[in-house]
Amino acid sequence: MPRGPKTTEWFERARKVMVHGVSSGFRYWGEHDTPVVAAGKGAHIWDMDGRRYIDYQLGFGPVILGHGDEYVVERVCRAASQGTVFALTQQIEVEAAEKVMSALKWPAAMRFTNTGTEATMHAIRLARGWGARDLILKFEGAYHGAHDYVLYSTAGAPAAHLGSRLRPVPWQASSGIPDSIRTFIATLPYNDTELVEEFFDDHGHELAAVIVEPMAGNFLGVLPEPGFLETLRRLCDENEVVLIFDEVKTGFRLGLGGAVEAFGVVPDLATYAKAMGNGFPVAAIALSEKMVEGWAMGGITQAGTYSGNSVAAAAALATIERLEEGDAYDRIEKAGTALMAGIRAILDERGYPGCVVGHPAMFSVFFGEGTPREYRDLVRHDARVYNATIMAMIDRGVMPCPDAREPWFICAAHSEEDVTRTLEVFSDAFDETLARAGSLRSVGEDE
Ligand SMILES: Cc1ncc(COP(=O)(O)O)c(C=O)c1O
Known part of the structure; x- marks a missing residue:
């Protein structure tokens, strides 16, 4: 993930004062990839270079209404x-x-x-x-x-x-x-x-x-x-x-x-x-x-x-x-259902073995054969392809967590426009990843 100059500069500042530049180990994506955020509003966050992302991490799940409600x-x-x-x-x-x-x-x-x-x-x-x-x-x-x-x-x-x-x-x-x-x-x-x-x-x-x-x-x-x-x-x-x-x-x-x-x-x-x-x-x-x-x-x-x-x-x-x-749960269900169905359709169109698992408010994309029912099934999950797809999505302004085990979280502020854009980006990022399969690097690995 190419970080902009200001985000890199801020990560260097963070590293000088906080171990690995983070306040929680799960936020560390490695020396070259760890982002720094300036602000969030609704379903969107901005990094220190002013790049906007549609956010599906939502702080690992807490943000249910949208940032800064x-x-x-x-x-x-x-x-x-x-x-x-x-x-x-x-x-x-x-x-x-x-x-x-x-x-x-x-x-x-x-x-x-x-x-x-x-x-x-x-x-x-x-x-x-x-x-x-x-x-x-x-x-x-x-x-x-x-x-x-x-x-x-x-x-x-x-x-x-x-x-x-x-x-x-x-x-x-x-x-x-x-x-x-x-x-x-x-x-x-x-x-x-x-x-x-x-x-x-x-x-x-x-x-x-x-x-x-x-x-x-x-x-x-x-x-x-x-x-x-x-x-x-x-x-x-x-x-x-x-x-x-x-x-x-x-x-x-x-x-x-x-x-x-x-x-x-x-x-x-x-x-x-x-x-x-x-x-x-x-x-x-x-x-x-x-x-x-x-x-x-x-x-x-x-x-x-x-x-x-x-x-x-x-x-x-x-x-x-x-x-x-309000209608928060209806909005979450609508956006989550559309994303789950859209991603399923993209996998089916390419004949890729995978499925979408979970609930519209919190779901994951599994890149492997069969449907996972327990943790040990993750050995069938192609975490490298998943991770590379997510990093290519982040490059295009859509941010689920790159960790292949962490669900995508949906909030009431995700709009139809966000969903449409996310599916376009997923499709492009997935195709780019499949075309590069074999030379993939994961988040945190040096170039
Ligand atoms: C299911 C579950 N329990 C407990 C925790 C710990 O919560 P906290 O990070 O607020 O300490 C988490 C954090 O992700 C969690 O997912």
């Missing part, structure tokens, strides 16, 4: 001008919590946190405290944040390091995690009901919780097969295990009620973040009645200086109001 920004500014944190419960926090609860419908209570990582960390502690057990089951390819207990077999895992499908080996995604933490985590392939049943036969009595992204938002947006979430619910009930839905990506994105509403299975705990605040840092843990009762008995710590601050609360309140009252 005026209604949300105005409410946030008003709230901030009246103070942000008081070491006390505040009015707007109560109003926002009422709004979250009425949107989600199923929980008995909730608490705010600031990030998805914080929410899953607290949810896991709560589950362990509630059941007085330590073992957590997660699914391969899922990402539940950057804390030690969940950085296993995430979407960076090389398939060869995952062990046998029947008895997977949790793959540690980072240095700096004590080896002993591995003993508290078990991993299984997503969507394999039979393997989960076998696992529960052997280990159900040891398990504190199952944590699952109800739709696999960190590998392609693979959907749960009928019966998968229902089986998790049944096995957790039978074994007194806490079922945690990590709705950080799906919450307020698949609809107001998130994955619970979309798939009709109710967890014991769920974590929300991203689309709940249209890009402002706000997150929450939602609890069923039995978890509220367990927590109320005391002895389980949850805390956060900034949790429920007025900026976060105002962002959630205003975002959910806009989602409830």
